[in-house]
Structure formats: C-alpha cells, structure tokens
Amino acid sequence: MDLAFFGVQLLNGLQYGLLLFLIASGLTLIFGIMGIINLAHGAMYMIGAYLAFDLTQRLGNFWLAILIAVPIAVILGLVIERLFLDTLYKRDHLYQVLLTFGLILVLNEAQRIIWGGDVHSVALPAPFDGSIALTDNLQYPVYRLFVAAVCLALAGAIYWVIRHTRLGIVIRAGAVNREMVEGLGINIRTLFTLIFSVGVALSAFAGMMAAPLSSITPGMGDSILITCFVVVVIGGIGSIKGAFFGALLIGMAETFGPVLIPSLASMLIYLIMALVLLIKPRGLFA
Amino acid sequence: MTTMKKRSGARSLFARRAALGALILTPALGLTLGAASPAQADHDVKLGLMLPYSGTYAALGESITNGLKLAIEQEGGSLGGHGVEYVALDSEANPSKAPQNMSRLVKGDGVDVVIGPVHSGVAMGMLRVAKQTGAITIIPNAGLEAATNQLCMPNVFRTSFSMWQNSYPMGQVAYDQGHRRIVTITWDYAGGKEDLAGFEQAFTEAGGEIVEQILVPFPSTEFQTYLAQIASIAPDAVYTFFAGGGGVGFVRDYAAAGLNDSIPLYGSGFLTDGNLVALGDAADGVQTTMHYAETLDTPQNQAFVAAYQEAYGEVPDTYAVQGYDAGKMLAQAYGAIDGEPTREALIAALGSVQLDSPRGPVSFSESHHPIQNVYLREVKDGEHHVTAIASPQLEVPDSACPMKS
Known part of the structure; x- marks a missing residue:
C-alpha cells in the first residue's frame, strides 16, 4: 500500500466514521438518558433522505x-414521543422495543406509500458540486469534505452543550440518576421530549446530508441501524x-x-465489537 | 370469464382465516373447490401468480402482472379457447414462506400453471414444491442458474434470463474494445458471483486477465474504499454487477471519483435498468449487456411499448416483457394443443413455443431456458442506446441439467 492510497483511505474512513457518529449520537443519547432502545432510528435516517x-x-x-426538512423531523420525533413513547415509560424495556420495532414497519410502509419503491438520488448541491484531484x-x-466538516462541527457542538x-x-x-434529578425539581418529561426529538432529528439530518452522496432506496436505514448499534455498544x-x-x-x-483482509470484510466490525466487549464489557467510554 | 382474486400471503393464522372468509364471499367459490383435477377441457385455465405485491420488489411484481395480463387480453382474454382465472398471491419476496405459498396455490387452489417468482431465494423454495408436485411453473424473473441447470425439470420453464446469459457476451465485447486487464466488482452473494463468473469466463477465454475480483459485503452501498482500490490498481476497465440502489450508488460514486474518465465502466443491464432517472448524467457512456432494452428499434417492440403505455400509462420495463412473454407463451402452447390440454401435452407444447417477442426471437432450450439475443447498450442522454447485438440467439450451457442431450 503506497502512501497516497493510504491517505485516500484515511480520508474515506474519517468521512464515513463522522457520518456514522452523527447517526449514532442520537441513538446513544436516547438510550443513555431515556433508557429507550430506539430501533426506528435507522428508519428516521431513511425518512430524512427521502425528505x-x-x-x-x-x-x-x-x-x-x-x-424545511429538519423542523419536520423534529416535529415527527415530538409526535412519536408524546403520542406513543409517553405511555410506555413505566413499562418494561420490551414494550418500548416492540413499539420502536413497529415504528420501523410503519415508517417503511409509509415511505413506500408516499414515495414508492423506485431508487432516487439528489444531485450534489452547489457550491460543493466540484471535486479535487487526489491522485492522477x-x-x-468536495461535498464529502463538506459533510465531514459539518459532522465535526456538530460533534463539537454536542460536546460543548453537554460539557x-x-x-x-x-x-x-x-x-446517572433519573429519580434524583426529578427530586431536584427538574421536569424530566420536557427533557425526554427534547432529547428524543433532537436525537431522532440528528438521524434524519444525517440521512439528509447523505442523500446527495449515494442512492435513496427503501429500507436504506435498516443496515445502517445495525452498524450504529455496533458503534454505540463499542463506545x-x-x-x-x-x-x-x-x-471513527x-x-x-x-x-x-x-x-x-477482504475475507473478513463482512464480519470485521462484529469481531471488533466482540474484542472490545471481552476487554471492556461496558464499552470503551462507559 | 376472467375473475380476479387477490390474497395476501399468510402472515398469521388470523390472516389466513380472514383470507378464507373473503374467499367464501366470492362467487368463484365453486370453481375454487371444484378444481381438484386440473385442466379439464371445458373449464377455465387457472393461473397462479406467486409474485411480490408488497415490499422492495412490489414494483417488479406489478410489472410482470401487467405484462402477463396485457398479453392474454391481446389474445381475447383466453388461452386456446379456455377462459382464464387468476389467483394472485403475495410472495412478499420471502424465501421462508415460498414452499408453503407454492403448496397453497398448487394443492389448495389447484392452479394449472404457476407464474413466479421475482426473487431467486423464493425460486429455490418453489422449485422444491414443483419437483414434488410436478406443478407447471413459469419463472418470469429470478436469474438463478440452478433453476434450469442443476435443478432443471420438465415442468419448469423460464421467460427471463440467467445471470450468466446476460454477462457472458460482455467478456468478448470488452476484449474487442481493446481491454486486457480488468477489475470485477459485485456484492458478495450468489447472484452477483454468478454474473461475474459469466463475464470472467468469456473475458479470460478471449485472452484477457482479471487482475482483481472485489466482493463487497451485501447489501452495503458504501463504495469509497473500493473506488480508491480500483484507482490504485488502474486497470483498463471495470466490470460490475449491482442492481437497484447499489447500481445507482456505485455508478454515481464512480463518476464522482472521476474514474470514468480513465477507466471505462461495463456492467450487467441491471446496473442501469430502471435507474436512469436517478443516475442522471453519471451513467453517460456506461455500457451494459441485457436481453432487452425499452428503446429496441423493432416493430414488435414499438407495438408492445405503445400497447403497454396505452393500458398502464407508463413505459414497460424488462420485467413487463418477461411477464408479457409468459402470457404469449401460454397462449401459443394452449393454442397448439389438439383436444384435452393434459399436463403432458401442455409441457410438450410449452417446450416448442417460438415467440416473436418485443425483445427479438425467443425459443426454448432443452433445459427450458430462453434462447435469445443479448444486446449491447450504451447510456447516452439518459437513454439506453442499443449499439449492437452482443450475442445473437445465445443458448445457456446448463451442462448439469440431465434434460440436455
């Protein structure tokens, strides 16, 4: 592997990793604070792309x-949280998993009814529609670099807000302790609504940013959801x-x-996850 | 008489009961129950459609159904003088439900002919039941090689293609266009690998070299790392099989990486079929081989496209042609039978069908695979331009099929 090839792949890995972070950040926020495993997170990524x-x-x-699409995504998150999740907080995790799994089916079917089964694409938007020469x-x-920069900026913003x-x-x-926070007079209900809407909107926003990069297809969120779960579990x-x-x-x-190692390509990320869990059962930064 | 019953695949016992309830309410009940002995002289021909009407492949199922019905309507709504009754069942493109669904059509509804499926995984399940029951089956899509090769049987026909048939002609084309070192890339799954095998066989036979075969985990559409790999190898050309969203993603990423300037892209027809709008000008100059193109400049195709547009308000695709030819095939076979259309007579008649299809002349090999033209097409200004017949009247070897002499 020569240096130029290595550099190009480094750039590819960085850009892909940053996009993954954008989706996974919402997933981990929602689980960390609300204790909800949002299986519909990938479907929201798809909805974002279609929007x-x-x-x-x-x-x-x-x-x-x-x-216009970002506020729509936030409102969609708000509606889902208030109408459906709200009634299930006091129940077992399994009920919430069942609900968000149901949401995958509903959102996928809604996608098919509204936009049909065809493959779509979005043209690279100006002024980022050009490209730069890496090798001969x-x-x-350039748009990929722009997406990486946006993801990095959002990562910084999230870090700043939380710290x-x-x-x-x-x-x-x-x-850390939900009951204690409530006991100190903070309205956890409002906080939950906010976290869920923002988390879901982050995923949809990632879908929007990714739309001009690749193809927009039914079920595009399903495979990215698995990858994001691996990210969250590792982290x-x-x-x-x-x-x-x-x-990253x-x-x-x-x-x-x-x-x-082409022969391991399809299982590599799961091997990494297993390895991390062996050494640090709660993930790298838990 | 043409009646239509549409049922969804059994999602649960409840759904099945509901479907049965719906059946009881239809006037066709007598026919459904009285169909224990198939193909009586004076009763309607029952066509079982086992196609996806929901999910990712729903559009393909609709196209095939539309094409099939158009063909039979053009025959006056009858097959050799027999009325036609359709029993449609949603296969959901779900392989695990395939044997059960196929059994329902064959044993439960007593259909004379099953038409389906779209998905190769579903085909595997259907073929098992076709073997056990001897049900006459016409495959209007699924390109798995085994259907007419290792698993071939007298009662199974296909009106579509196999991966090999579409990709093999491209090997010679790429060689003739001056390429000697080629990288091939596809998803790591059976369909993709069968497609690549056809191309690689022809290309190496011609004297070319496959410098690298890249297998992408299915169904990933993140191609950047492979594009960098291709650039660093710098082959003469790239041959690829991707379909649907993968096709759009790969061709667009390939163009965005500037690779199409120095390394021409070749592919199976599915790379660009149905994807031209989404691809925009990224597909300009991409060459593919396929047994059909909607722009094919023959009177047969023009008449078909016009009739299809008139009936359904859209341009037909490859899947519509495959359904259409299934209908024409049945019409010709039933028309050729003198007297009682027994199962044996129908199988014999289907085997000797010769179609003047929108895609060109079609006949059937001993393994019941279509012998047909494979066209070379180049994308220009968002259209497939047929530039040559890459391989005229190509017969698939199907060398593992015992029906081949």
Whole structure:
C-alpha cells in the first residue's frame, strides 16, 4: 500500500466514521438518558433522505429543502414521543422495543406509500458540486469534505452543550440518576421530549446530508441501524464521546478492512465489537 | 370469464382465516373447490401468480402482472379457447414462506400453471414444491442458474434470463474494445458471483486477465474504499454487477471519483435498468449487456411499448416483457394443443413455443431456458442506446441439467 492510497483511505474512513457518529449520537443519547432502545432510528435516517429528495424536487434547492426538512423531523420525533413513547415509560424495556420495532414497519410502509419503491438520488448541491484531484486518476467530491466538516462541527457542538451548559449538566445528571434529578425539581418529561426529538432529528439530518452522496432506496436505514448499534455498544451505551471514537473506529475498519483482509470484510466490525466487549464489557467510554 | 382474486400471503393464522372468509364471499367459490383435477377441457385455465405485491420488489411484481395480463387480453382474454382465472398471491419476496405459498396455490387452489417468482431465494423454495408436485411453473424473473441447470425439470420453464446469459457476451465485447486487464466488482452473494463468473469466463477465454475480483459485503452501498482500490490498481476497465440502489450508488460514486474518465465502466443491464432517472448524467457512456432494452428499434417492440403505455400509462420495463412473454407463451402452447390440454401435452407444447417477442426471437432450450439475443447498450442522454447485438440467439450451457442431450 503506497502512501497516497493510504491517505485516500484515511480520508474515506474519517468521512464515513463522522457520518456514522452523527447517526449514532442520537441513538446513544436516547438510550443513555431515556433508557429507550430506539430501533426506528435507522428508519428516521431513511425518512430524512427521502425528505431531502422530495423537497429538493419541489423547491429546486437542496439547502432550502434541508431548512424545511429538519423542523419536520423534529416535529415527527415530538409526535412519536408524546403520542406513543409517553405511555410506555413505566413499562418494561420490551414494550418500548416492540413499539420502536413497529415504528420501523410503519415508517417503511409509509415511505413506500408516499414515495414508492423506485431508487432516487439528489444531485450534489452547489457550491460543493466540484471535486479535487487526489491522485492522477482519482478525484474526491468536495461535498464529502463538506459533510465531514459539518459532522465535526456538530460533534463539537454536542460536546460543548453537554460539557458546558446547564442543559448539559441536567442531561448528564439524568443519565446517572433519573429519580434524583426529578427530586431536584427538574421536569424530566420536557427533557425526554427534547432529547428524543433532537436525537431522532440528528438521524434524519444525517440521512439528509447523505442523500446527495449515494442512492435513496427503501429500507436504506435498516443496515445502517445495525452498524450504529455496533458503534454505540463499542463506545459505551449512553456516551457521546464513546459514540465519537466508536464511529471513527468502525469507519476506519469498514474502509481498511476490505482492502487489507477482504475475507473478513463482512464480519470485521462484529469481531471488533466482540474484542472490545471481552476487554471492556461496558464499552470503551462507559 | 376472467375473475380476479387477490390474497395476501399468510402472515398469521388470523390472516389466513380472514383470507378464507373473503374467499367464501366470492362467487368463484365453486370453481375454487371444484378444481381438484386440473385442466379439464371445458373449464377455465387457472393461473397462479406467486409474485411480490408488497415490499422492495412490489414494483417488479406489478410489472410482470401487467405484462402477463396485457398479453392474454391481446389474445381475447383466453388461452386456446379456455377462459382464464387468476389467483394472485403475495410472495412478499420471502424465501421462508415460498414452499408453503407454492403448496397453497398448487394443492389448495389447484392452479394449472404457476407464474413466479421475482426473487431467486423464493425460486429455490418453489422449485422444491414443483419437483414434488410436478406443478407447471413459469419463472418470469429470478436469474438463478440452478433453476434450469442443476435443478432443471420438465415442468419448469423460464421467460427471463440467467445471470450468466446476460454477462457472458460482455467478456468478448470488452476484449474487442481493446481491454486486457480488468477489475470485477459485485456484492458478495450468489447472484452477483454468478454474473461475474459469466463475464470472467468469456473475458479470460478471449485472452484477457482479471487482475482483481472485489466482493463487497451485501447489501452495503458504501463504495469509497473500493473506488480508491480500483484507482490504485488502474486497470483498463471495470466490470460490475449491482442492481437497484447499489447500481445507482456505485455508478454515481464512480463518476464522482472521476474514474470514468480513465477507466471505462461495463456492467450487467441491471446496473442501469430502471435507474436512469436517478443516475442522471453519471451513467453517460456506461455500457451494459441485457436481453432487452425499452428503446429496441423493432416493430414488435414499438407495438408492445405503445400497447403497454396505452393500458398502464407508463413505459414497460424488462420485467413487463418477461411477464408479457409468459402470457404469449401460454397462449401459443394452449393454442397448439389438439383436444384435452393434459399436463403432458401442455409441457410438450410449452417446450416448442417460438415467440416473436418485443425483445427479438425467443425459443426454448432443452433445459427450458430462453434462447435469445443479448444486446449491447450504451447510456447516452439518459437513454439506453442499443449499439449492437452482443450475442445473437445465445443458448445457456446448463451442462448439469440431465434434460440436455
């Protein structure tokens, strides 16, 4: 492997890892604070991509589409939390898993009814529709760099909110001891609504950002959900920092794995997960 | 008389009971129960459609059904003078339900012919039941090689293709266009590997070299790492099999990485079929081989496209043609039978069918695989342009089939 090839793959791994973080961060937030395993997280990623596609078609502008799609995703999260999850908090985990699994089926079917079974795509938006030459025959789309930068900025923002704001203190406290936080007079209901909406919107936003990168297909969220669970488990459930480094680790593994050890490519991330769990059963940063 | 009963696949006992309840309410009940002995002279031909009407492959199931019904309507709604009754069952493209669904059609509904499936996994389950019951089956899609090779049987036909038939002609084309070192890439699953095998066989026979075969975990559409790998190998060309979202993702990423400037992209027709709108100009210059193209410039195809558009308001795709030919095949076979259409007579008649299809002349090999033209197509301005017949009247070897002499 020469240096240029190594550099290109490093860039690929970083970019993919950062996108994974964006999806996984919402998943880990929701589980860490609310104790809810949101299986519908991947479906929201898909809904985000379809929203970006649909609104870009209607409005003719990708950025405008994102501007409208993000509030839609937040509202969708809000509605799901208030209407469905709210009644299940006092029940066992299994009820919540069943509900969010049901949501996968509902969202997938809704996608099929609204947008049909065809494969769609979104054109790379200006001004990031160009590409830069990496080697003499390989170019890199500028939009991928832009997505990486956005993910990095959001990671920074999430870190800042959790470490350095009052809301962050409440979130961290809530993750450790929910009853005590309530006892101190903080309305955990509002906090839950906020966390769920934001978490779900993060996933949808990742889908929107990814829309111009690849193809938009029914069920595209299902496979990414599995990968994100691996990220969350490796990083430590509920830990944003863990999700960040877990995502980068998986991003690198999925990039270098197929090139270095092709025979293990499809199971590499699970091997890594098993290895991490052997050494640190609660994940890297729990 | 043409009646239509549509039932969903049994999701549970409850759903099955509900479906039975619905059946009791239909006037066709007498026919359903009185069909213990198939193919009586004066009774309708019962066609069992085992196709996906929900989920990812629903659009394919609809296309095949539309094509089939169009063909039979063009024959005056009858097959050799017999009325037609359809029994449609949603296969859900679910392999685990395939044997049970097929048994229901064959034993429960007593259909004369089963048409299906789309999905190769479902085909495996169906073939098992077809073997046990001897049910006459026409496969209007599923490209698995085994259906007419290792598992071939007299009562199973296909109107579609096999992965090998579509990819083999491209090996010679790529060689003739001056390429000697090629990288092949597909998903790590049976369909993809069968497709690559056909291309690689022809290309190495011609004297070319496969420098690397890349297998991507199924169904990943994250291709960046492989594109970098291809760039560092710098082969003369790339041959690929991806379909649906994978096809769109790969071709777009390939173009965005600038690889199409220096390394031409070849593929099986499924790479671009049904994907042209989503692909935009990323597919410009991509060459594929396939047994059909909607732009095929023959009177038969133009008439078919016009009739299909008139009936359904959309341009037909490959799947519609495969369904259409299944209908025409049945019409010709039933028409050729003198007297009682027994099972044996029908099998013999189906085997000697010769179609003047929208895709060109079609006849059937001893393994019941279509002998057909495979076209070379190039994408230009969002359309498939047929540039040549890559392989005229290509017969698939199916060398493991005992029916082959």
